[in-house]
Amino acid sequence: MARPDRLLRLLQALRMLPAPVTAARLAQETGVSVRSIYRDIDSLRAAGAEIGGERGFGYCLVEDGTLPxxxxxxxxxxxxxxxxxxxxxxxxxxxxxxxxxxxxxxxxxxxxxxxxxxxNAVSQVYRGEQAFAALPDMQVIREACWREEALKISYTDSQGQQTEREIWPLAIVYLDRSLMLLSWCCLRQAFRMFRADRVSATTATGASFRPQRVGLLRTYIAEMQAAKRD
Structure with a gap:
């Protein structure tokens, strides 16, 4: 493979694979040696690509200014x-x-x-109504997810009972007809999927759960995969 083609393939692998991606995984993806990956990473950095990480840890594409x-x-x-x-x-x-x-x-x-x-795209979207109702607290929820900070919410469950919860919002999930908030519920000490339209009030606490977020998401994904196998 010509070197320019290999560098483009390496950039695409950095774009597509979950970060941080190891040199061994990049070598497997591009069909070259790990030593070549180290040289190619140095070449891409010299050309202006902002690539974070280091040998023995893994790499991630911080900012991709090389895509014409x-x-x-x-x-x-x-x-x-x-x-x-x-x-x-x-x-x-x-x-x-x-x-x-x-x-x-x-x-x-x-x-x-x-x-x-x-x-003139031939692929179009036409809908008679919006998929989800506009919710006043969505920006607060979204920013809490971005900042990885706890929220206090007032929530009404399917039986109509209202509770006050403190949650760690992990992701906003768009299902077919429901907008869900994947969270760690501090009250139940468990993962919960809250329907966003049943959240009647939100208050930002400013309390960070950043050190726990990645581990919680990995645990949740593992639980979902285990449930599929059962």
Missing amino acids: PQMFSRIEVEALALGLAEVRHIGDPALAAAAASVLAKVSATLPQVRQQQVL
């Missing part, structure tokens, strides 16, 4: 337009505005032929 617009294929343009159109229909005003902004920014960087393909 013309590398988007026609089908990738279709996927981009379709995905962002879907986001605009989910009912979250902030995300809808962000999706429109992203599409405009990306389109502006594309060659003219690709800009036309964005405007």
Whole structure:
């Protein structure tokens, strides 16, 4: 494999694989030796790619400024337009505005032929109604997830009983017709999926759970995988 092609393949592996990704895993993905991976990482860094990590730990792509617009294929343009159109229909005003902004920014960087393909994408989304109701507390919830900080919430369960909870919000999950908040419930000391439309009030506490977040997500994923096998 020619070296430029190998470097592009290495960049794509860094984009796609869960970080941090080890040199051994990168070597397997690109079909070269671990020693070559170390040299290629140094070359990419010298060319301007911001790659975090080090030998013996793993690597991650911190900021990818090496992807030229013309590398988007026609089908990738279709996927981009379709995905962002879907986001605009989910009912979250902030995300809808962000999706429109992203599409405009990306389109502006594309060659003219690709800009036309964005405007005339054959993959379209048409919905008679929004997938989810607009919820006033979504921005507070989203920011708590970003900052990895605990929330106090008022929650009404399926029996109509209201409780006050302190939770560690881990992820916002979009199901077919329900918007869920995957959390660690401090009251129950267990994972819980809270329906976002049943959260009547949220208060940011400022208390960080950052050291526990990655471990909790790994545990949750392991529990889900074990449940599928049973």
